[in-house]
Amino acid sequence: xxxxxxxxxxxxxxxxxxxxxxxxxxxxxxxxxxxxxxxxxxxxxxxxxxxxxxxxxxxxxxxxxxxxxxxxxxxxxxxxxxxxxxxxxxxxxxxxxxxxxxxxxxxxxxxxxxxxxxxxxxxxxxxxxxxxxxxxxxxxxxxxxxxxxxxxxxxxxxxxxxxxxxxxxxxxxxxxxxxxxxxxxxxxxxxxxxxxxxxxxxxxxxxxxxxxxxxxxxxxxx
Numbered sequence: 001x002x003x004x005x006x007x008x009x010x011x012x013x014x015x016x017x018x019x020x021x022x023x024x025x026x027x028x029x030x031x032x033x034x035x036x037x038x039x040x041x042x043x044x045x046x047x048x049x050x051x052x053x054x055x056x057x058x059x060x061x062x063x064x065x066x067x068x069x070x071x072x073x074x075x076x077x078x079x080x081x082x083x084x085x086x087x088x089x090x091x092x093x094x095x096x097x098x099x100x101x102x103x104x105x106x107x108x109x110x111x112x113x114x115x116x117x118x119x120x121x122x123x124x125x126x127x128x129x130x131x132x133x134x135x136x137x138x139x140x141x142x143x144x145x146x147x148x149x150x151x152x153x154x155x156x157x158x159x160x161x162x163x164x165x166x167x168x169x170x171x172x173x174x175x176x177x178x179x180x181x182x183x184x185x186x187x188x189x190x191x192x193x194x195x196x197x198x199x200x201x202x203x204x205x206x207x208x209x210x211x212x213x214x215x216x217x218x219x220x221x222x
Contacts, residue, residue: 001169003114004073005030005089005097008053016134018057025054026093026135033164037118039064039157049157050095057131064156065123065206070096071152072103078150083138093132094152101169104150104182109204111173117161119172124206125151125185151185154206177201184209192216 009025017024025048035053040046042063047055049067071094076087089097096114110122128151133141145151177200184201187194188209195216198209205213 001098001100001171003096003163003165003167003169004099006033006035006163006165007031007090007095007097008035008050009090009093011054011056014131014134017131021057023056024131024135025056026131028053028090028093028095030089030097030165034162035164036160036162037068037114037120037157038160040067048095053095060129066154067157068096068120068155069094069126069152070098070103070155072101072150073097073099075104075150075152091136092152093135098169101171103153104185105180106153106171107175107177108179108181108184108198108201109173109175109177110171111158112155113170113172115161115163115167117159118157118163119159119161120155121158121204122153122181123156123204124154124209125181125188126154127151127185127188146189149182149186149190151181153181175201175204188212196220 007028007030009028011023011025012027013023036051037049040049044058046064047062055062071092080087106122108122112120128142128145179198179201184198187198195213198213
């Protein structure tokens with residue numbers, strides 16, 4: 001398992017993002033590194049966990065629970081075949097393009113060591129938005145991406161450190177529950193009946209997912 005590509009973005013004005021923001025850092029490009037990765041701070045205040053990477057809309061992106069975003073190269077390859085177009089590393093706005101790692105099959109709370117120092121913890125799947133759709137230029141992209149339910153993973157920083165393209169990735173902790181990124185994503189989008197099962201992941205869940213699961217259970221049992 002390997003960090004195939006390390007990708008950073010710069011703020012760029014585009015017509016397809018939220019007008020209140022006007023710019024986006026979704027267009028991420030590969031760099032060799034080294035890049036320092038650390039916890040950026042709470043949502044709404046903290047941005048990206050990667051030094052030199054830009055997060056523009058702090059209402060919906062960035063913060064400790066979305067400090068890093070990872071996508072599997074294998075998923076990009078699948079989309080290349082379906083869309084009949086090339087997708088470079090970083091095309092989905094991911095910071096980490098991995099090789100040999102089932103990112104959407106990772107369990108919430110699973111921990112990865114990247115390189116010698118950095119330890120990350122899986123928190124959730126990526127919910128697609130109109131900026132993502134505009135960036136790719138694919139009509140109906142939000143619906144197609146949601147239907148596939150292979151969203152890649154957001155991660156929080158447990159131990160900070162420097163990483164470089166080509167660094168090894170090791171799964172150093174895998175929780176005993178069965179709540180994967182894909183399951184959490186489906187529960188938060190198209191299959192709300194899965195929400196109660198998310199509670200097995202406990203505090204490793206992003207607060208939004210935990211609150212949604214608890215609210216669903218309270219309504220069901222109330």
